[in-house]
Amino acid sequence: MVALPKEALHAGRIPDNVFTRDDVRRDTELRCDVVIVGSGAGGATAAAELAEGGLDVIVLEEGRYYGTRDFTADASAMIRALYRGGGATAALGSPPIMFQEGIAVGGSTVINGGMSWRTPEDILDRWVREDGLTNHGAKDMEFYFDRVERRIHVREQDPESIGRDNALLKEGADKKGWLIFSNLRNQVHCPGSNNCAFGCPTGAKQSALVSYIPRALHFGARVYSDIRVSKISFDGKRATGVLGRVVDEDGRRGAKVTVRASIVVAACGAIHTPALLHRSGVRSPSGRLGRDLSMHPNVKVVAIFDEQVRGYEGVHQAYQVREFHEQGLVFAAVNMPPSIIGGVGMPHYGAELGELMDDYNRMVIAGMLCEDTSLGRLRMVGGHPVATYQLNDYDAQKLVKGTKLLCELLFEAGAQKILLPFSGPGDLHSADDIKTIDPQQIDKRTMEVLTVHMMGTARMGSDPNRAVTDQNGAVYDADRLFICDAGLFPTPIGVNPMETIQALATRNAHHILIDQERYLS
Numbered sequence: 001m002v003a004l005p006k007e008a009l010h011a012g013r014i015p016d017n018v019f020t021r022d023d024v025r026r027d028t029e030l031r032c033d034v035v036i037v038g039s040g041a042g043g044a045t046a047a048a049e050l051a052e053g054g055l056d057v058i059v060l061e062e063g064r065y066y067g068t069r070d071f072t073a074d075a076s077a078m079i080r081a082l083y084r085g086g087g088a089t090a091a092l093g094s095p096p097i098m099f100q101e102g103i104a105v106g107g108s109t110v111i112n113g114g115m116s117w118r119t120p121e122d123i124l125d126r127w128v129r130e131d132g133l134t135n136h137g138a139k140d141m142e143f144y145f146d147r148v149e150r151r152i153h154v155r156e157q158d159p160e161s162i163g164r165d166n167a168l169l170k171e172g173a174d175k176k177g178w179l180i181f182s183n184l185r186n187q188v189h190c191p192g193s194n195n196c197a198f199g200c201p202t203g204a205k206q207s208a209l210v211s212y213i214p215r216a217l218h219f220g221a222r223v224y225s226d227i228r229v230s231k232i233s234f235d236g237k238r239a240t241g242v243l244g245r246v247v248d249e250d251g252r253r254g255a256k257v258t259v260r261a262s263i264v265v266a267a268c269g270a271i272h273t274p275a276l277l278h279r280s281g282v283r284s285p286s287g288r289l290g291r292d293l294s295m296h297p298n299v300k301v302v303a304i305f306d307e308q309v310r311g312y313e314g315v316h317q318a319y320q321v322r323e324f325h326e327q328g329l330v331f332a333a334v335n336m337p338p339s340i341i342g343g344v345g346m347p348h349y350g351a352e353l354g355e356l357m358d359d360y361n362r363m364v365i366a367g368m369l370c371e372d373t374s375l376g377r378l379r380m381v382g383g384h385p386v387a388t389y390q391l392n393d394y395d396a397q398k399l400v401k402g403t404k405l406l407c408e409l410l411f412e413a414g415a416q417k418i419l420l421p422f423s424g425p426g427d428l429h430s431a432d433d434i435k436t437i438d439p440q441q442i443d444k445r446t447m448e449v450l451t452v453h454m455m456g457t458a459r460m461g462s463d464p465n466r467a468v469t470d471q472n473g474a475v476y477d478a479d480r481l482f483i484c485d486a487g488l489f490p491t492p493i494g495v496n497p498m499e500t501i502q503a504l505a506t507r508n509a510h511h512i513l514i515d516q517e518r519y520l521s
């Protein structure tokens, strides 16, 4: 039997000022100072900052409003509810790259791992140097990182929440003498239930749903869930609001929603903001809108140990191995439920799969983050974004090299067998087997590559001929239209992106507040 998520919206459970499809049964017109499209890392942060600054804010979100009580360990049901397209989204290329985005109030923060890292200083320096982001140096950004970290409670895990899979990752790194950091996560006494990617059932993870959204509501913002925005409205170059429709229970289009606003903020994420702007007739003079798509591609290995690991006990990603960070590689242990790991070098059916899954409790699933040099783009098909991304040979070989290093660490920690995310070498049974892998001989078309870090499709920069927005997120060649999401990144950042997005959204919101008289006139 397929379990559905519990019904979220019992009377009295929805906070005041959150409105759902049940509240918008007829065509509706709303007015406010700022309308924000999307309620994820960027949108929710901007909403809280702008509302706290005294502006009248409306947030429109295509996904539903779920509360902490709705999140369960039924991964398949949670994926259907919380992941856009049920998680079955991919960038076309060879290999295709599976990518995931959240669709719910709180956006992808509802399903993310909670890793919270500042943008590395060398990346900020590069943005200053190469993209003219003169206000984004490490010193300038410190105020924004501090502020975000206070709002979302960034800290190390309580030690008792760390499970055996992560302990083994640390043992392996320590034996190799490799640099390993305790992860910084946005959490309050997370007990380590390892359900982060399917909604945190304890509320410990400080996703936007339980941090910035309540803060925005407290300062008077209104949040409308179940509204898909189709277009931004304009008077000449000046953005004047948005047009959308209620998304019915069965996904069909319901009542029309029109919002008239002095300022429009697009925060639909790196895939959907370019699509919204494109549908609205915005054409960046630089031609970069929807281009420069970076993906932080990652691959995973499954290592089987002699002991009972029970990787589902303990927090998701307690550590990051940073020994190879300068080469653009970061490793972590990333337990996944049985229904999800099929794609990691596993046979997809039959007795062989059954035998392997018998070993589930002895598995460490580990993966890497790879700072990419490949660039993809979005194409619009009937107003919908289709991502294309061709992993170049350099990045493909970097993924193989990273896999070899990760396998070294796991064998050092005591792994007996390792399943690889590409064809050719077969399963590894000892560290000696690693030496037989030649990165140049691996056919990249056979790689199982995925990502949850899409960025860069509406890049900031001081030169309108190379960028989509200025350094405050204001869209070039448009008036009173801002972007606050992962699309803003001029380059990939090599670490998990949420905190960077939140810091940039805070910065852009403060810019709007400082100049509000001009924008509201």
Ligand SMILES: Cc1cc2nc3c(=O)[nH]c(=O)nc-3n(C[C@H](O)[C@H](O)[C@H](O)COP(=O)(O)OP(=O)(O)OC[C@H]3O[C@@H](n4cnc5c(N)ncnc54)[C@H](O)[C@@H]3O)c2cc1C
Binding pocket: 037, 038, 039, 040, 041, 042, 043, 060, 061, 062, 063, 100, 101, 102, 103, 104, 105, 106, 107, 108, 109, 111, 112, 113, 114, 115, 116, 117, 197, 227, 228, 229, 230, 267, 268, 269, 270, 272, 273, 276, 452, 453, 454, 484, 485, 486, 487, 495, 496, 497, 498, 499, 501
């Ligand atoms: C499984 C997973 C794990 C991750 N783990 C981490 C991690 O540990 N640390 C980290 O730093 N990052 C992590 N990330 C990435 C991080 O969560 C995202 O980079 C970040 O949330 C992106 O912020 P955003 O504001 O750009 O978009 P999102 O947070 O995705 O929010 C965009 C919102 O806009 C809505 N929207 C889109 N189009 C429309 C429309 N037309 N009308 C109305 N609403 C619309 C979407 O439904 C969505 O809710 C993870 C992501 C995933 C999916």
Ligand code: SF4
Binding pocket: 114, 187, 190, 191, 192, 193, 194, 195, 196, 197, 199, 200, 201, 202, 203, 204, 205, 314, 315, 316
């Ligand atoms: S591991 Fe911690 S943050 Fe993740 S879902 Fe469990 S309690 Fe929440």
